[in-house]
Amino acid sequence: MPRLRPDPVLLPLVGALCVTPLGFAFVTAARNRLVSGRPVALLEAAEGPAALLGLAGLALLALAALRRGPWLAIIAAALLMAALGWIAGDYATTLSASQPTARVSLGAGFWLMLGLAALCLVEAARQTGRAGTSLATALVAAILALLLLSGTLDQLSILREYANKRDVLGMALLRHVEIVGLAVLPTLLIGIPLGIACQRRPGLGRLVLPALGVVQTIPSIALFGLMLAPLAALAAWQPELARAGISGVGMAPAVLALLLYSLLPIASNTAAGLASVPEPVRDAARGLGMTPSQIFWQVDLHLAFPALLAGLRITIVQATGLAAVAALIGAGGLGAIMFDGLFTGALDLALLGAIPVIGLAVLADLLLRLASPRAIA
Amino acid sequence: MIRLLRPALWLGLLLAATFGMTSLRPLFTSLFPLLERPVYMQDSFAALLLAHLELVTVASALAGLIGIAIGIAVTRPWGAAYRGLAETISAAGQTFPPVAVLAIAVPSMGFGPEPAVLALLLYGLLPAVQNTIAGLIQVPDAVKDAATGLGFGPWRRLWQVELPLAAPLILTGLRVSVIITIGTAAIASTVGVTTLGSPVLLGLSAENTAYVLQGAVLIGLLALTTDAVFDAIHDMLA
Numbered sequence: 190m191p192r193l194r195p196d197p198v199l200l201p202l203v204g205a206l207c208v209t210p211l212g213f214a215f216v217t218a219a220r221n222r223l224v225s226g227r228p229v230a231l232l233e234a235a236e237g238p239a240a241l242l243g244l245a246g247l248a249l250l251a252l253a254a255l256r257r258g259p260w261l262a263i264i265a266a267a268l269l270m271a272a273l274g275w276i277a278g279d280y281a282t283t284l285s286a287s288q289p290t291a292r293v294s295l296g297a298g299f300w301l302m303l304g305l306a307a308l309c310l311v312e313a314a315r316q317t318g319r320a321g322t323s324l325a326t327a328l329v330a331a332i333l334a335l336l337l338l339s340g341t342l343d344q345l346s347i348l349r350e351y352a353n354k355r356d357v358l359g360m361a362l363l364r365h366v367e368i369v370g371l372a373v374l375p376t377l378l379i380g381i382p383l384g385i386a387c388q389r390r391p392g393l394g395r396l397v398l399p400a401l402g403v404v405q406t407i408p409s410i411a412l413f414g415l416m417l418a419p420l421a422a423l424a425a426w427q428p429e430l431a432r433a434g435i436s437g438v439g440m441a442p443a444v445l446a447l448l449l450y451s452l453l454p455i456a457s458n459t460a461a462g463l464a465s466v467p468e469p470v471r472d473a474a475r476g477l478g479m480t481p482s483q484i485f486w487q488v489d490l491h492l493a494f495p496a497l498l499a500g501l502r503i504t505i506v507q508a509t510g511l512a513a514v515a516a517l518i519g520a521g522g523l524g525a526i527m528f529d530g531l532f533t534g535a536l537d538l539a540l541l542g543a544i545p546v547i548g549l550a551v552l553a554d555l556l557l558r559l560a561s562p563r564a565i566a
Numbered sequence: 567m568i569r570l571l572r573p574a575l576w577l578g579l580l581l582a583a584t585f586g587m588t589s590l591r592p593l594f595t596s597l598f599p600l601l602e603r604p605v606y607m608q609d610s611f612a613a614l615l616l617a618h619l620e621l622v623t624v625a626s627a628l629a630g631l632i633g634i635a636i637g638i639a640v641t642r643p644w645g646a647a648y649r650g651l652a653e654t655i656s657a658a659g660q661t662f663p664p665v666a667v668l669a670i671a672v673p674s675m676g677f678g679p680e681p682a683v684l685a686l687l688l689y690g691l692l693p694a695v696q697n698t699i700a701g702l703i704q705v706p707d708a709v710k711d712a713a714t715g716l717g718f719g720p721w722r723r724l725w726q727v728e729l730p731l732a733a734p735l736i737l738t739g740l741r742v743s744v745i746i747t748i749g750t751a752a753i754a755s756t757v758g759v760t761t762l763g764s765p766v767l768l769g770l771s772a773e774n775t776a777y778v779l780q781g782a783v784l785i786g787l788l789a790l791t792t793d794a795v796f797d798a799i800h801d802m803l804a
Contacts, residue, residue, distance in 0.1 A: 198651055315654055408785050514753060527665075528756055543666040543669040
């Protein structure tokens with residue numbers, strides 16, 4: 190038998206995975222969606238093949254932790270995550286077969302175990318480098334798709350909520366992307382020339398960039414609030430504007446505030462990217478007989494592109510989160526569903542709004558990182 | 567002294583706005599003639615500011631202390647195995663919008679101030695951990711070796727050599743953490759915590775633009791004052 194070489198990170202995580210079910214409810218079961226539920230332990234909820242898969246995943250993960258097998262750990266952690274979803278989904282299906290109005294919500298125990306398994310996955314993927322990260326991402330995506338498409342999770346409270354709100358959620362998602370898009374596109378048109386100007390005239394840069402920094406410092410809820418009064422006054426003064434949809438609440442103040450927030454990362458990254466172009470490179474381009482405008486378009490912009498893309502990534506991730514807050518001033522989007530859930534104390538509704546917001550931000554981050562020429566995983 | 571001028575100016579504005587808001591009633595009456603109650607009176611603005619500060623101070627102080635401790639631990643030889651995980655989580659976690667984290671964390675732990683503090687704390691940890699690690703690993707090995715050569719033990723070396731050199735980056739992390747916490751704490755009024763966000767939310771639901779303006783001005787001034795204080799500390803370190 191090979192010598193044991195316990196992994197100092199994975200082993201404590203596996204230990205925590207073993208004790209979590211003893212202290213926290215895995216799911217909660219309620220008679221209907223309005224009353225609060227009764228805690229159900231993992232050992233009570235788990236049965237059949239799902240329980241066996243969970244045990245197998247945990248055993249393999251422990252083995253991987255004891256013998257330093259990061260590849261095995263990735264597969265074992267993914268199996269365990271699948272089993273957790275399967276167990277919760279099975280329990281909800283069984284319960285709702287006998288009590289149709291019963292609601293099963295995911296409990297602290299489920300989330301903690303899922304989080305610990307995810308930490309194992311992240312650590313093991315980190316140890317194996319880029320290939321492991323790709324495998325882990327693909328496995329998680331496949332498991333999520335399998336659980337959702339097979340209908341295993343359909344009877345969980347959050348998916349029942351989703352079934353009721355499917356159309357609303359779809360519209361909200363589109364609206365959310367629309368708000369972000371309407372803010373980011375004009376930002377590029379203004380921000381990139383502004384960044385170029387700031388880099389060429391350092392005096393202007395010293396004035397403009399700190400001013401945009403001040404805007405970034407102002408919390409979103411405050412900036413949205415500050416937009417409200419002037420825009421409402423503007424609409425009252427010029428009724429044509431109001432008819433065109435410009436008013437204190439709704440899309441207009443949201444898009445305007447997001448635009449102001451987005452200018453800093455775009456302008457400052459453009460300026461920084463241009464400033465990082467080495468002077469000898471420009472000299473070489475001049476030596477080749479390139480005109481100033483050729484140097485700008487073919488050399489400067491080309492070399493500044495990764496920095497610009499990083500600025501765009503920061504902007505979109507930031508705007509996705511800020512657009513959720515914009516629901517407070519009636520802009521709609523996913524934030525509207527999220528705050529609906531928060532105001533009425535409906536956890537599943539809040540999750541239904543918040544999870545896609547996180548999903549959008551993470552997806553945008555991932556895609557723009559992949560698009561970057563000097564991709565940093 | 568000049569350094570303290572900017573934070574003092576913002577602080578003066580913040581305090582003047584907090585204590586003088588009620589005496590601006592004639593201004594709000596003339597701006598919003600249709601509103602019956604043009605000034606938020608449910609709580610005094612001073613009480614709101616104090617409640618907001620309390621929430622932010624507790625969450626940020628804990629996030630800062632725990633975050634720096636984690637950053638130190640994973641850069642010591644005995645904790646180095648955890649550094650990669652800490653770096654990955656603190657970078658990836660900041661992709662999550664803070665408001666979404668609040669919306670998930672608070673209802674799942676029960677509404678009220680304690681879950682809100684915990685949610686703010688967890689999010690605030692990320693920049694603190696990230697910048698503490700970044701600050702400590704950029705201390706050159708030659709400097710650390712020199713300290714050891716002078717007979718410094720590992721803790722004295724950390725305290726007198728590594729931490730002072732890492733201080734500017736750690737401070738940047740704390741600034742990011744505190745500014746995010748101030749904004750997210752204002753949104754925490756949606757889960758039933760009284761903060762400076764309360765007049766904004768009541769104003770939005772009751773279509774009272776004056777309330778929205780009053781809350782928004784104070785939240786903005788608080789953030790700008792805090793930012794100026796961090797700037798001043800940064801200048802003093804430099």
